[in-house]
Amino acid sequence: MKHLLLYFYITTLLIFSNCYISNDNMTINNPKNIILMIGDGMGLSQISAAMYSNGGQLNIEEAKYIGLIKTNSASSIITDSAAGATAFSTGKKTYNRAINMDVDTLPLRPITSLLSNYHIKTGIIATSSVTHATPACFYGNQIDRYHVDEDLADQFLKTNINVLMGGGEDYFNKRSDKRNLIDSLKNKNYVVIDSIIDFYNLSTEKLINFCAPKEPASILNGRGEFLPLATKTGISVLNTNNSHGFFLMIEGSQIDWGGHDMDSDYIISETLDFDLAISAVLEFAKEDKNTLVLITADHETGGYGITGGNTKTNTIHGDFLNDDHTASMVPIYAFGPGAENFIGTYHNTDVYYKILSSFQIKN
Numbered sequence: 001m002k003h004l005l006l007y008f009y010i011t012t013l014l015i016f017s018n019c020y021i022s023n024d025n026m027t028i029n030n031p032k033n034i035i036l037m038i039g040d041g042m043g044l045s046q047i048s049a050a051m052y053s054n055g056g057q058l059n060i061e062e063a064k065y066i067g068l069i070k071t072n073s074a075s076s077i078i079t080d081s082a083a084g085a086t087a088f089s090t091g092k093k094t095y096n097r098a099i100n101m102d103v104d105t106l107p108l109r110p111i112t113s114l115l116s117n118y119h120i121k122t123g124i125i126a127t128s129s130v131t132h133a134t135p136a137c138f139y140g141n142q143i144d145r146y147h148v149d150e151d152l153a154d155q156f157l158k159t160n161i162n163v164l165m166g167g168g169e170d171y172f173n174k175r176s177d178k179r180n181l182i183d184s185l186k187n188k189n190y191v192v193i194d195s196i197i198d199f200y201n202l203s204t205e206k207l208i209n210f211c212a213p214k215e216p217a218s219i220l221n222g223r224g225e226f227l228p229l230a231t232k233t234g235i236s237v238l239n240t241n242n243s244h245g246f247f248l249m250i251e252g253s254q255i256d257w258g259g260h261d262m263d264s265d266y267i268i269s270e271t272l273d274f275d276l277a278i279s280a281v282l283e284f285a286k287e288d289k290n291t292l293v294l295i296t297a298d299h300e301t302g303g304y305g306i307t308g309g310n311t312k313t314n315t316i317h318g319d320f321l322n323d324d325h326t327a328s329m330v331p332i333y334a335f336g337p338g339a340e341n342f343i344g345t346y347h348n349t350d351v352y353y354k355i356l357s358s359f360q361i362k363n
């Protein structure tokens, strides 16, 4: 009897401390919320270049648990963003250009759809159009990523996602089929705003913000503070009446575009902007104490390398192998409850399973 009481006492303690022993005997602290940040094309050289041009330090360094991700897709040693994001969103490697389709072109369930079954709120923020490969993989299914923006906008309408912010308004209200999906979104109780500045004084649990008709401008061309502001706003919307937790994916989309353009300044300015969003996320996570933050990339772009520079003047000289993605592993940084489970070297697909196990969801 004494033993039984002790057993119940310890079990109760473990349950209430939100802590349990998983099948592989690893102790897990389970977070309530998870924020997955993807720097598209953000390899170690991209992070290093931003760090050196910023006086030798970045906010990302506050995340102390670090791992490496193997990025290859099912069809190629070099992934594209569609297969890379499909791996994060479904746990399956697939062919390049697939939006949540398996190697037999059968649809895979995106993580946001699975999580909504558990009443976990979800959000997507990107500095591309919201129908671009990475954000699309968190809600849509398409055999090929190209020329399907309007179809993806239509697919978004059928989801339970709470927050969507990025470019691509035209795919919702200037469509070839003449339908106005923004009206449809409003009918589904979304607040739709054109400027993130308009958000103040609004109170809603469902928010859409289009920052551009198609692709948003780069930082160098005047995008301004969209990403850090959208990040703060998205978190505050998801954290309103937050009883079951939330999952938010934030993409720094254009780090990759700087790599395709073989433009060091483009890469550095976009990575620094992404690092400001990281700062906003970490500020929330530190205060909240119940949020796991993951910061990673889908692949490296450009075979980018730092071939010169000066730490006194914060200048960088970068060079490129080519204007496309490479197969180098990319880092993953973790902060918050359960961050220790993200150290090591593993495949991009494992990120999905680790997220589910952090939410204590069996797959």
Ligand SMILES: [Zn+2]
Residues within 6 Å of the ligand: 041, 081, 256, 257, 260, 301, 325
């Ligand atoms: Zn790319």
